[in-house]
Amino acid sequence: MNWIAITQVPSPRLAEGELTFVQQSPLNMTEALKQHIAYCALLEKLGAQVVRMEANSEQPDGVFVEDTAVVLDEVAILTRPGAQSRRAEVEEMRRVLGEYRPLETIGEGATLDGGDVLKVGKTLFVGRSGRTNDEGIQALAKIASRHGYEMAPILVTGCLHLKTGMTALDDHQFLVNPKWLDTSPLASQFHLVHVPEEEPWGACTIRFQERTLMASEHPRTIHKVSSLGYRVESTPLSEFAKIEGGVTCLSLLFNSKKGGRDFLR
Numbered sequence: 503m504n505w506i507a508i509t510q511v512p513s514p515r516l517a518e519g520e521l522t523f524v525q526q527s528p529l530n531m532t533e534a535l536k537q538h539i540a541y542c543a544l545l546e547k548l549g550a551q552v553v554r555m556e557a558n559s560e561q562p563d564g565v566f567v568e569d570t571a572v573v574l575d576e577v578a579i580l581t582r583p584g585a586q587s588r589r590a591e592v593e594e595m596r597r598v599l600g601e602y603r604p605l606e607t608i609g610e611g612a613t614l615d616g617g618d619v620l621k622v623g624k625t626l627f628v629g630r631s632g633r634t635n636d637e638g639i640q641a642l643a644k645i646a647s648r649h650g651y652e653m654a655p656i657l658v659t660g661c662l663h664l665k666t667g668m669t670a671l672d673d674h675q676f677l678v679n680p681k682w683l684d685t686s687p688l689a690s691q692f693h694l695v696h697v698p699e700e701e702p703w704g705a706c707t708i709r710f711q712e713r714t715l716m717a718s719e720h721p722r723t724i725h726k727v728s729s730l731g732y733r734v735e736s737t738p739l740s741e742f743a744k745i746e747g748g749v750t751c752l753s754l755l756f757n758s759k760k761g762g763r764d765f766l767r
């Protein structure tokens with residue numbers, strides 16, 4: 503099995519996670535654990551080997567592993583999360599990811615969250631957001647350009663991360679909430695599918711094994727994406743949405759056969 507999905511079991515303090523664009527609402531921990539198990543089971547069903555990091559009671563947002571690293575075929579870049587409360591999460595990820603890829607880091611002053619990085623072929627779309635600053639984008643560019651990646655910065659104004667408001671359905675077509683980010687750099691080259699107005703959070707999807715993974719709380723978006731011919735697999739994630747997480751945030755998904763230390767020799 504070549505596909506690895508790194509996940510972390512939700513912290514017992516999940517309800518204390520950071521909130522920026524979402525109002526606090528009561529979280530059902532039993533339901534959150536159930537949803538997390540179902541999410542991992544879906545990835546397993548589609549052929550991923552799921553690595554489950556232990557829950558960390560000191561890190562309420564630890565379940566959102568996506569933010570702590572950007573995994574490319576050639577290298578993994580440990581981030582420096584924009585929220586001070588999340589910086590320590592990177593240390594455990596360093597240990598786990600070191601098994602699969604050579605590691606790079608983002609230095610002091612720069613901030614970068616993995617949720618702001620969308621890889622499409624050799625292009626990295628990077629959200630300039632409340633969590634990722636210009637220095638973070640430059641630091642990522644410096645590392646990624648050594649491996650042939652181009653950067654495409656996108657201004658994110660209405661949501662937490664780039665991938666909250668935009669993901670790729672395929673290499674040419676993006677699902678977006680145009681109210682939350684500046685899509686003008688994309689318009690000439692890509693086809694943009696807008697989420698239905700009633701489901702502003704619907705744009706967060708994962709492409710995996712010729713499927714589109716989506717949260718079941720967005721039925722209109724699911725219908726729209728299915729009608730375009732994509733094979734949608736949905737799973738309930740309502741409890742994670744209450745602390746501003748979506749389907750991408752809960753895993754780091756990559757192919758273990760690509761990359762690794764031998765790859766660079």
Ligand code: CIR
Nearest residue numbers: 519520566617745746747751
């Ligand atoms: C945070 O504010 O950092 C968490 N409560 C939610 C992070 C969600 N991650 C993501 O969109 N990649």
